[in-house]
Structure formats: structure tokens, C-alpha cells
Amino acid sequence: MPPLQFWKPGTAGPGSTLDREAETEGSLLSGPLNNNLNASLSLASQRTRLPIYKHREKLLYCVEKYGCVIVVGQTGCGKSTQLPQYLKEANWASENHVIACTQPRRVAATTVAARVAEEVGSVLGDEVGYSIRFEDLSSPTRTRIKYLTDGMLFRETMVDPLLSRYSVIMIDEAHERSAYTDLLLGLLKKMRRKRPELRIIISSATIDAEDFLEYFNSNADGDDRSQDDAIILSLEGRTFPVQTAYLETPSPNYVEAAVQAVFDIHMKEPKGDILVFLTGREEIEECCQEIADRSLTLPKMAPRILPLPLHAGLPTEDQQVVFEPAGRDTRKVIVATNIAEASVTIEGIVYVVDCGHVKIKTYNPRTGMDVLTVTPCSVASANQRSGRAGRTQPGKSYRLFPQSAITSGLMPPTTPPELVRSDISLFVLQLKALGVDNVLRFDWMDSPPSEMMIRAMEFLYSLKAIDDSGRLTKPLGTSMAEVPVDPMMAAILLNSHNFKCGEEILTIAAMTSVQNVFVFGEGAAGAMGEIERRKFTAEEGDHLTLLNAYNAFVRYGRQSPKWCASHKLNYKALLRAVSIRKQLGKYLERFNIPVESCEGDAKRLRKCLVTGYFKNAARMLPDGTYRSVRENALLHVHPSSVLFTRTPSTNWVIYHEVIETTKSFIRDLTVIEQDWLVESAPHYYTFRGGKFKPE
DNA sequence: CCACTGTTT
Secondary structure, X not given: OOOOOEEOOOOOOOOOOOOEEOOOOOOOOOOHHHXXXXXXXXXXXXXXXXXXXXXXXXXXXXXXXXXXXXXXXXXXXXXXXXHHHHHHHOOOOOOOOEEEEEEOOHHHHXXXXXXXXXXXXXXXXXXXXXXXXXXXXXXXXXXXXXXXXXXXXXXXXXXXXXXXXXXXEEEOOHHHOOHHHHHHHHHHHHHHHHXXXXXEEEEEOHHHHHHHHHHHHOOOOOOOOOOOOEEEEEOOOOOEEEEEEEEOOOOOXXXXXHHHHHHHHHHHOOOOEEEEEOOOHHHHHHHHHHHHHHHOOOOOOOOEEEEEEEOOOOOHHHHHHHHOOOOOOEEEEEEEOHHHOOOOOOOOEXXXXXXXXXXXXXXXXXXXXXXXXXXXXXHHHHHHHHHOOOOOOOEEEEEOOOOHHHHOOOOOOOOOOHHHHOOOHHHHHHHHHOOOOOHXXXXXXOOOOHHHHHHHHHHHHHOOOEOOOOOEOOOHHHXXXXXXXXXXXXXXXXXXXXXXXXXXXXXXXHHHHOOOOEOOOOHHHHHHHHHHHHOOOEOOEHHHHHHHHHHHHHHOOOOOHHHHHHOOEOHHHHHHHHHHHHHHHHHHHHOOOOOOOOOOOHHHHHHHHHHHHOOOEEEEXXXXXXXEOOOOOEEEEOOOOOOXXXXXXXXXXXXXXXXXXXXXXXXXXXXXXXXXXXXXOHHHHHHOOOOOXXX
């Protein structure tokens, strides 16, 4: 295969100004800035040397004058670590007020908090703290700067609807538009009307700053506002330039093109590791295999090349490998999914190869199915990926698509927000609990399609969470809004006392909340996993299999990582399930719902599952395929299900979810009796227009 | 009959 022809725009070309990024955000502990510093300099004086410090007064002025400041600056300029400190120093955290800073991810909340605590000279959890699910390292009286996940702050609005403890709320990484970030934006905008002293800081990427500005300056209620409430503030940061090259003619096979690009770089460019972005596990395995095969043909004297896969499905030990230094004269090639775009940062990357695509999940309200498809990624995404090449030195980004893909609009400027492509039943329920009765009129930054809202309302009505006027039912609806699981599972939990099986349902709810419980592997390792899982397999299906695995982990495995490894179970996932189960148990206790065991009576358990899962019912045909009860849609059992190789004794099943990839796959199945559907949800099937006719 | 992008309460 001939070397790929890349076109490299000049310094003024596209990407050359956007695609810049510095090392660890606001880092004072590493990076080039630190090298020249006198070791005796205090952390405080180091802080004043950060480029962002020049903007300190301007920022404080804007926060004083405007309700909402949209801060634009590249990752790495120190927004997350410095801005909250500037605000504290300017007395925004006096009189027991707290400065909050939200993050879309747990690790970010904890690591940024730890760094800022060090800079402030505080013990983590004292003046500077964090709060994420299962871990609250903050003091209600002493903490002045608090980092938390956006989901956590949203939860706080349920207890304190005006978030009165906070004087300033900074929404970091707002451009990612996570569901809870979007919900918070809507709530904060509303809050400011009742709390004009509240200040909002939105941290965003350049590309969508104007959208935030327009949103916060617009007035849905037509109030007369004499002056703009929001303003954009641009910050500069310490960055290394990343040169961007485009492939002139797109390859029909980007995996192959990626392999070729990797070898072109390896043969022509100086040392430095390569990060390749592909869309999924299968592509990554194929790419790594091909790199390994072709590396055998390298000249004897050439440096070695080491392909390393990275995706969320890998066990933690395997993920760690990408951080280990490769041997002498060996170039690491990390072949990754989007996990390396924002969640995982690998130092030492100098070259990025970007396939220009991404796998994205989109909910189809018409079919009620999630679709997982490969599509062109956004320009924002491509820029973020390129930036990964410039963390420690100037880098190069090789894009496996032509520049016209950007200019022609083939690639959207930004990724659609999570809220407009998700099943929003849970969010509608939670908004109603916050007093937003008319969700259609909620001031969404981007409104979910009305079809999704209608679908969500119908579904919540069928679960008896809302009444026919759309209000939350009491106590079922209000309780469902509080429990941290999806509405289906919340209904099952809250109905469990009627079937005297709360103990088991708590476990099943916890286990369906975590992913990748059973470790999957390639080839022989995969076969071992299959054999191990048979030990837990229940004839009744996946929910009881999950229950068995959990009980074995607690009883025989004594929650040990070694036991998990030998049974091909994901230790971290199971440990998380233990925490979730405990938390859910506390909710049931607070709601005064008795928790009993069904003492091995699986029938009661399965009947209880039907009280929430009834809309997800399917029937097996003689040819082994399934049809959904609701729309008679063709469904296939996912190969990860224990029912993939089995026939359900009754031919009837309920399932946790359906996801469309190559086919429509149903996952997490349980065998049921046909009668239980009408028995447990007659309202639903008559409500749906009597489509369901028992045979 | 053969498969899971990534987050989070």
C-alpha cells in the first residue's frame, strides 16, 4: 500500500489555531512552566505566573456586573482550577456561601478538587472539597469551593430548589452538553429570576460560546430586560501548536487507512507515541491485529511498534497498560474509542490519527428503541481529538477525511446534546418533582422533540407515576423521582413489597445499573468467560443470573478481587453494585417499604419484574426470533444473554432494553408467563389501544 | 442464530 497523501494547510490554515492544547489543566506540578521555576517559589506565587492570571480582574469585574459569564478557553488554560480560587479571594465565598464547580465526570471532580486543595493549602474535604455519588468529601460548614458532578448538583436542587448555599455556580465542560448539564442550565436560568445575586459561569469551547450567550440573554417569558445578562470572556492558555493534515481523498475503509497512517508516521516522523481514534471494540481489535502483523515486515534496524487497545469494555488492568512506558526504541500506538477524547488522558502523545467518525446512541421515540450507529463526528470532536497530540510538546494530527467534510457540512459543528437523543422519561419525572409541571414549556437550551416528551408522559402514566392531568402521583410518582434508577426499575423497587421480594429486587436493580459484569475476552479468554458464567446461569434468564452472580460474589467470593478474576467477573462493577444496593436500600427504608426475601420463590420475583418491564415484552416464534408484544417488531436475543442459546419454557419474555446495531437486540431477559402481562398491566394494553390480544 | 461509543444519580 502506498503512503497516504496528506494535505497540510499552512500556519493560517484551518485547525491551526483551534487545535491547540496544553498539558494537564492548570497544572502547577508538572509541565514546562514548572521547569524554569525556582523551587523556593510558593504555590501562591506560581499561580500568579499563569497566563490566565492576567484575566483575573476582568473576570471578577464581569462576574460582578453580569449574571452569567461564558468563559471560553482551551482545555489546559486553568479555568477549572483557577477561576473558583479567584472568586474565593474576591470574597464570593464569604458569609457561609459556597462556590460550586460542576464536572460531567467523577474522576474530574475528585482530581481537580485535590489539586486546588493543594494550591489553597487545605486538607481535601475542608476548605476545598468534592461531592460525587458514594463519596462526599466536603464539610457543610467549612467548605468554600466545592467540585461536584453535574448529576450531584441536580440532585441538590431536589432538596434546595434555589441552591441557596451557593453564591457562584460554574458549569465546567458545558460544551459537552451532558443531560444534567443541560437540565442545570435551564434551572439556573430560572433561579436567577428569584435570586438575582446568584452568579453563573459557563465554561465552554469556542465553537458554541455564542449559543450559550444567546440562551442566557433570551427571555422566554418576554420580561423586559434593559441590559444583557450574559457576556463572553475569552481566555488564553499555555498551549502547544498541533499541525493538522487532511486526507485528500477519503478511504472507503478507515481502519485500513489508519494502519497505513500509523506506518507512514512510524517510518518518517521522529519519536513520540501515536493515538488512533476509531469507533468501537471490533475496529480496534482489527486495527491492532493488522499493526502487529505488519510490524513483522519492518526492517530489522527500525524501531519497534507496539499496538495497544483502549476501550471501556476492557478490564481495568488492561486499560492501565496504555500508561506504562514502552521499551527502548519502541513506539506506542494506542488505538482507542472516544474514551481517549475527554475521559482518559495519556501523556506523551505526539501524533493523533482520527478516523473522523464516532459511535453514537440515539433514541427513536417512534419505535422506542435505542439505535447505536457510526456517524461522522463533530468538528468540535475532531478538534478535541487533535488537541490530544499537543499536551507535552508540539504535535501533529492526521485526519483521515478531507477538509471539505468540514466545510460542506458533512460533519456537524457540534454533537447533538444528550437530551435530544435520549429517552427522557427519567428527566421528565425529575423535572416534575422540581415543580416543572409543563415540561413542554420548560426553557430548554435545546428542546427534546415533542414526540419524545409525549412518549415519556405516556410511559410515566402507564407506570402510574403521573395522573391523567400530568401531575406526579403520591406517593408512587414522587418516590420514583427520587430513587436513583430509571423509572422502570424504580417502579419495580417500589412495588416489591407486594411480592415480598425486596431483598432480591434490590440486588437486581443494582446489577442492572452497572455495566460489563461478566468479563468478555477474545478467543480462549472469551470461551473461559462463557464457561464461568454457566455456573451462575439461571433457566429463568439474565436477571436471576445476575442475582446469582451477586450472591456468589458476596457469600462465596467474600467480595475479593481474586475470586472475581478466577470466575471472569468484573470486580469493580460488582463492588459498585454493592454500594448501589446499599444506597437503594436506604431509599426503601425512608419510604417505609418493607424489604423481605422471596426465599427462592422465583415466580414472585419474575411477577414483580413485570410490574415495571411490562412494556418490554416479547414472544418467541418457532424460528427462534422474537416479536415485540407492543408493535410486533422483529427482535433478536443479544448474544450476551443466557437465553441466546436457550428456548424460554413459555416463549414469553420481558427485557431491560432493546438496542439496534446490526439487528434489534434485546438485552437482560427474563422468562415470564403470558398471563402476567394482562394481570399486572391491564391499563397499559387497553391504554395502548387494545393491541395486545391474549391467545 | 454471534456482540457493547461514552457518561451519571
